[in-house]
Amino acid sequence: MAIQAKKEFKKVVLAYSGGLDTSAIIPWLIETYNCEVIAFAADVGQGDEELIGLREKALATGASECYIVDLKEEFVADYIYPTITTGAVYEGEYLLGTSMARPIIAKAQVEIALRVGADALCHGCTGKGNDQVRFEGTFAALAPELAVIAPWREWDMVSREDLLDYLAERNIECSASLTKIYSRDANAWHISHEGGELEDPWCEPTKGIWTLTVDPEDAPNKPERVQLSFEEGKLTKVNGESLTPYGVLMALNKIAAAHGVGRIDIVENRLVGMKSRGCYETPGGTVMMKAYKALECLVLDKASLKYREQIGLEYSHVMYDGRWFTALNDALLAGAASFAEKVTGEIVVKLYKGQATVTQRKSPNSLYSEDFATFGADDVYDQGHAEGFIRLYSLSSRIEAMNKKGLALKNTGIE
Template sequence: MEIKQAPTESLSSLQNDRDGEIGKGNGKGVVGQLKKVVLAYSGGLDTSVIVPWLRENYGCEVVCFTADVGQGMKELKGLEEKAIASGASKLVVKDLKEEFAKDFIFPCLRAGAVYERKYLLGTSMARPVIAKAMVDVAEEVGADAVAHGCTGKGNDQVRFELACFALNPNLKVVAPWREWDITGRQDAIEYAKKHNIPIPVTKKSIYSRDANLWHLSHEGDVLEDPTNEPKKDMYMISTDPEDAPNEPEYVEIGIEGGVPVSINGELLSPASLISKANHIGGKHGIGRIDMVENRLVGMKSRGVYETPGGTILFAAVRELESLTLDRETIQVKDSLALKYAELVYAGRWFDPLRESMDAFMKKITETTTGSVSLKLYKGSVQVAGRRSLYSLYREDISSFENGQIYNQADAAGFIRLYGLPTRVRAMLNKSL
């Protein structure tokens, strides 16, 4: 979606009024160095200020780009007017929800990728799909650079920029937070006022949040002290388990090739399936995670995540794998899942290593097809049943009764051979 041209305020008027500005660059920005920049734009204070700052310091046209990854249409309302009023030439909005779910979330789900035991990679997976679309837009409009509003302390700057390097190494990347003299919210407000830039009038949240189809994250305020318990009113998409229904709910997840395809027998598109799982899980307080994680840039940070649907789907896929995968395959898959998660967290989505690992995960989960019934109750997810035509479980073998395939007497010879190294070591110790 492209929006009408911005008001005809000349670039020269901005360029000639640079001295003494709060947002004056530190020498890295050179007027006229860039012709057109595509900015990852949210409409918040930071990106609203970045638009005039780019025009002032780089003498360039700014095209704003917004990705809908399921963060909610409220965040997209009125962005056209905001972007143009800030000085952008136009706004491009792309709906990436289905692509995000199918090509980014589901591969991670199939791989079993979890970062540092807890984090289901909600923000990490969203950045490469946004960056990919932003590069596409840059090529469509003939831009020679892209820009983002990530700070120099976080992981997202790495994720965005590595994706851009991988997809179009000729594009320059501008990161204002690493260049300008704006040090905080008040500086940004003053800069916006001086340039007559409309800024959001809504009350600023005390938390830093990131929302998308897969999760909602919370950082900042009381969470910065790891001894503090999260406040009850902080959570937004999941019910407090104490207030959840007093009766459990059973949900059946249909799975094909290691990815979910249906809920309670209803076939759904990837994005619709995740949305429905979020609604069901949120109602029962599923998927709340509180963790201290190691950021890529070296520091530790404390975050709280709400991933109700993802928690349900992860549990379903893993439970079905217990039927369809043998022991060695599960062990190798689990070991690779750790590396897979690290690559995604570190912004290396487009690395050949992750792509190769993804091919492996797709191959070994070809038979992970069937359904899993789960019991949801006050924040907990318990498996109630599993079924698959490719099940490696045989009741006639596992039963305590003797069968034709497994003779219990055979175990004696197996134990003697399996325990031979143990016996030899013990014999050696006795002889010393």
């Protein structure tokens, strides 16, 4: 780091949010590296309130320009939908909301940097978190020739107080204050909450934590049903209405949030080795994942579904660990996409008091046959055939048991 700090850069593109950290980073870059700073912000559905006035704020802080790129549709269609087809859920609960947004944001940042002739990229990720790996993994894959500046690994500021003092000394206005309790990250898929009382895993989250979903205890006493239509793994309609990928997600977020669906409170393993506790709200995504998996169970045979589940487990770590732009990522997505070709049909999900329950399903590719599955009389399945199947299926266990008991194999039907 000391060697890099002595270098002067001509032009740096900063991943900019307008928050306290990146507001301080702009003047720090100018003072430390004697460079021009170009701010870049990605609209991935975090909400207009985070984007209004962002360009003006960046310029007032010292940036020469601020690019705000609308990535909402691309984010849902090309990053969220493919991840859904893998069935990826990190450590059994986390639907990877922050993880999925990082590769598209970092990719767009690289594209801006190459377009304006920058010689360095900068991010505001801390040295304790996963995001530094996700951003820099993308930088390495797409533009290894560009230097990377990570201020939190270089400067001597260690707290919000330090950052506020730094800005005050330079007469730079900032809306942030010491009263901020939680660290939040939002996009079209979810919002995450960390900090405050959540740093104690024994402390139950207060109502002030949650910002997107209704408390399940306060949700309507009457359930609501929503019908989803899938075509080859892609969710195309909500209650019969055709929508874009982003439109589908927004519609489901609104419907599911009203019923308190999509809340989780977990302690997870960060890539850097430490554990962290976070609360996540993913209302529409929870409904989509439930529906997709229910349709998969209808159209995939046992061996295929087992393998797809293995893909999902592996892919949850690929996505969480920031390895989107890798050969392994491409291979896993290709495998999941081949199974997704069969995922066409209709699903009905009942939403009630924080729960999303699949109640109806149908597909032209269904492998379910009432003729075979019925508990009533049928003329398509001879139950007597099961005996031979079971003898062959359990043959190795039978032989092992005979050996242990010292019994001869003759007259057992095995010889």
